[in-house]
Amino acid sequence: MNDPMQANEAMIDLIIKKALEGLSAEEESALNGSGIPVQAELQRFEMAAAAVGMTGLHPAQPLPETLRQRLLQDAERHFAPARAPVGTIAARRAPAMMGWWAAAACLLVALFIGNRAAQMRPTAAPSPQAMRAELLARADSIRITWTATADPNAGAVSGDLVWNPATQRGVMRFVGMTRNDPVAHQYQLWIFDAERDERYPVDGGVFDVPAGATEVLVPIRAVLPVRRAKLFAVTLEKPGGVVVSRREHILVTAQPG
Amino acid sequence: MSPSLFNRIARGEPGAMRQCIDEFGPLVWGLARRLSRTAADAEDATQDIFTDLWRSASRYDASQGSEKMFVAMIARRRLIDRLRKFNTEPPTVSDDTLMDAAQGEPAESVEVSAEAEQAARAVSQLRPEQRQVLELSLLHGLSQSEIAGRLKLPLGTVKTFMRRGLIKVRQAMNLDGDGLSQGVGA
Numbered sequence: 001m002n003d004p005m006q007a008n009e010a011m012i013d014l015i016i017k018k019a020l021e022g023l024s025a026e027e028e029s030a031l032n033g034s035g036i037p038v039q040a041e042l043q044r045f046e047m048a049a050a051a052v053g054m055t056g057l058h059p060a061q062p063l064p065e066t067l068r069q070r071l072l073q074d075a076e077r078h079f080a081p082a083r084a085p086v087g088t089i090a091a092r093r094a095p096a097m098m099g100w101w102a103a104a105a106c107l108l109v110a111l112f113i114g115n116r117a118a119q120m121r122p123t124a125a126p127s128p129q130a131m132r133a134e135l136l137a138r139a140d141s142i143r144i145t146w147t148a149t150a151d152p153n154a155g156a157v158s159g160d161l162v163w164n165p166a167t168q169r170g171v172m173r174f175v176g177m178t179r180n181d182p183v184a185h186q187y188q189l190w191i192f193d194a195e196r197d198e199r200y201p202v203d204g205g206v207f208d209v210p211a212g213a214t215e216v217l218v219p220i221r222a223v224l225p226v227r228r229a230k231l232f233a234v235t236l237e238k239p240g241g242v243v244v245s246r247r248e249h250i251l252v253t254a255q256p257g
Numbered sequence: 258m259s260p261s262l263f264n265r266i267a268r269g270e271p272g273a274m275r276q277c278i279d280e281f282g283p284l285v286w287g288l289a290r291r292l293s294r295t296a297a298d299a300e301d302a303t304q305d306i307f308t309d310l311w312r313s314a315s316r317y318d319a320s321q322g323s324e325k326m327f328v329a330m331i332a333r334r335r336l337i338d339r340l341r342k343f344n345t346e347p348p349t350v351s352d353d354t355l356m357d358a359a360q361g362e363p364a365e366s367v368e369v370s371a372e373a374e375q376a377a378r379a380v381s382q383l384r385p386e387q388r389q390v391l392e393l394s395l396l397h398g399l400s401q402s403e404i405a406g407r408l409k410l411p412l413g414t415v416k417t418f419m420r421r422g423l424i425k426v427r428q429a430m431n432l433d434g435d436g437l438s439q440g441v442g443a
Contacts, residue, residue: 020394052376053333054372062283067300067304070304075307240294240297
C-alpha cells in the first residue's frame with residue numbers, strides 16, 4: 001500500500017471499526033504499529049456515532065421505576081462500598097439489601113399484579129388511562145378498532161388503539177382478551193410502517209393480560225420511529241418477545257383508514 | 258463556573274447520582290431498548306452502562322462535548338460490547354427497510370439533544386447508500402461484515418460508505434480537527 005491516501009483510508013477504516021465494533025488483535029496491532037496518534041480521531045468518530053445513535057429516540061420514553069430503583073441501589077453500593085452490608089454483586093431484576101424499602105415496595109406491587117407490563121410501567125409517567133385521554137383529545141391522533149383474527153387464541157377480543165404519529169405515543173385497549181401465562185407466552189405488538197419493509201415491522205412492545213381483567217390498557221413502546229403506520233398487529237410470542245415474529249399466532253389487527 | 262454533574266459524581270456528591278439517573282436514564286434506556294433483544298436484556302445493559310458512568314465520571318471533559326454526548330458514547334460502547342460478548346443477534350432489519358429509509362424523507366421527530374438534531378440533519382443529507390450503511394451500524398448494531406452480508410456488498414464497499422458517511426457527519430457537526438481524516442471524506 002504505497003499510496004499515502006490509500007494508507008490513510010485504511011487507517012481511518014480501522015479507527016472507525018474500533019469506534020463502532022472493536023478490533024481483532026491483529027487489527028489492533030496494525031493500528032498501534034502505524035505510529036499514528038489515533039486517540040483524537042477515535043474520539044471524533046465515537047462522538048459522531050453516538051450522536052447518530054441518539055437520533056430518532058423517543059424523547060419522552062421514561063425509565064421504568066423498578067429499574068430506576070435498582071440503579072439507585074447500584075449507585076449507592078458503588079460510592080459507599082464500605083457501608084454495603086453484604087455482598088457486592090449488583091442486583092439483576094431482583095431487590096438487593098440496600099435501598100430495600102423502595103425496591104421491596106415495587107416488587108410487592110409487581111408480584112401482586114403478576115404482570116411484567118406493570119413492572120415496566122413507571123409510576124412517574126401518566127397512567128395509560130390519562131395518556132389515552134390525552135391522546136384522544138389531540139386532533140392529530142388516530143383511533144382504530146381491533147379486528148380479531150381466526151386464530152383460536154384470539155377469542156372474542158375487541159377494543160381499539162389510539163396512536164399519535166407526531167409524538168410516537170399510543171395506547172392499546174383490549175376488552176375480553178385472554179389472560180396469558182407470562183412464563184409460557186407474552187403478547188407483542190408490531191407496527192407496520194408504510195415506509196419500511198413489511199417483513200420487518202417495528203416492535204411495539206411486549207405485554208401481558210392478567211387474570212380477571214376485563215379491560216386492559218397498554219401503552220405502545222415503539223423501539224424505532226414509525227413514519228406512516230399502516231397496520232398494527234398483536235402476536236403471541238415466547239416470553240420477552242422476539243426480534244422477528246414468525247407470525248404463527250396473529251391475534252388482532254388494526255388498520256388505519 | 259459550577260462543577261459539571263459528572264465532576265460532582267466523581268466527587269461522590271450526594272444527590273448527583275440520582276440527578277444523573279433521572280436526567281439521563283430515559284436516554285440510556287432508549288438506547289438500550291434499541292440495541293437489545295428483549296426488555297430484560299435492556300435492563301441489564303442499563304445497569305451496566307450506569308456502572309460505567311460512575312467509573313468514568315472523572316474523565317468527563319466539558320470542552321469535548323455535552324454531558325448527554327458523554328453518556329451516549331459510554332452507552333454505545335457498552336451496548337456494542339454486550340452484543341459482541343454475548344454473541345447476540347442484533348435487532349433485525351432488512352436491506353429493503355434501510356433502502357426505503359435512505360430514499361425517503363427524514364422522519365419528523367423531536368431529537369433528544371442538539372447533537373442528535375445535527376446528526377439527524379447530516380444523515381438525511383447523505384447519499385442513500387451511505388445513510389443506509391450508517392443506520393444499519395449505528396441504529397441497529399450490525400457489524401461491517403453483517404452489513405456486507407445483508408446488503409450483498411463487498412466489505413470494502415461497506416467500509417467506504419461508512420467512512421465517507423461518518424466523516425460527513427463529523428464535518429456537519431464541526432467535530433473535525435486537523436486530523437488524519439482530512440481529505441479522505443469525499
